[in-house]
Amino acid sequence: MPFSKTCRACGDTRPLDQFYRDAAARDGRRPECKSCTAARRKAWYLANREREIARVKKWQRENPGRVNDNHRRNNARPERKRALRDQYYRRTFGISADDVDALLEAQGGGCAICGERPARVASLHLDHCHETGAVRGILCLSCNQGLGKFRDDPGLLDAAARYLREGVTRGVTAER
Numbered sequence: 001m002p003f004s005k006t007c008r009a010c011g012d013t014r015p016l017d018q019f020y021r022d023a024a025a026r027d028g029r030r031p032e033c034k035s036c037t038a039a040r041r042k043a044w045y046l047a048n049r050e051r052e053i054a055r056v057k058k059w060q061r062e063n064p065g066r067v068n069d070n071h072r073r074n075n076a077r078p079e080r081k082r083a084l085r086d087q088y089y090r091r092t093f094g095i096s097a098d099d100v101d102a103l104l105e106a107q108g109g110g111c112a113i114c115g116e117r118p119a120r121v122a123s124l125h126l127d128h129c130h131e132t133g134a135v136r137g138i139l140c141l142s143c144n145q146g147l148g149k150f151r152d153d154p155g156l157l158d159a160a161a162r163y164l165r166e167g168v169t170r171g172v173t174a175e176r
Helices: 035-048 049-062 063-074 078-093 098-105 140-147 154-170
Strands: 004-006 013-015 018-020 029-032 125-128 135-139
Touching: 004 063, 004 098, 013 125, 018 035, 029 035, 035 049, 049 063, 049 154, 078 098, 098 135
Parallel strands: none
Antiparallel strands: 004 013, 018 029, 125 135
């Protein structure tokens, strides 16, 4: 069996791995190289675009379970998860996933307030100023919600800290 083959479409001689497999062919490969096959398929698609789009949409309507399974399987791939995460950060905060990873590393891998390192990185939240949109740091769920409950108001947070300190010295106890 030869290690190369001449493409019927372009006439170039190429290694066999540049030809798609075809069990019906004598040598087990299609007669045209992958480049020519791709060009032919693209030209056919452009000439029949509406028909192909309608065919795919019909199949998707008839097979919603398989479509959902394909989406779930695709979105579960690590590189896809990373791309989705990057899109979210860019769209929402104007920074990349690499920027977020660098910020998390600069914080020691945990919450910027309490230092907690959750089991899943997805449990950390990107904290930002709601007025300017500027990213302040990465927080655990509890600290992020705490800031939200105090409406990101430093005066309220100071008052809460003062309350906690004075409550200890007040020594008020409940009678039973």
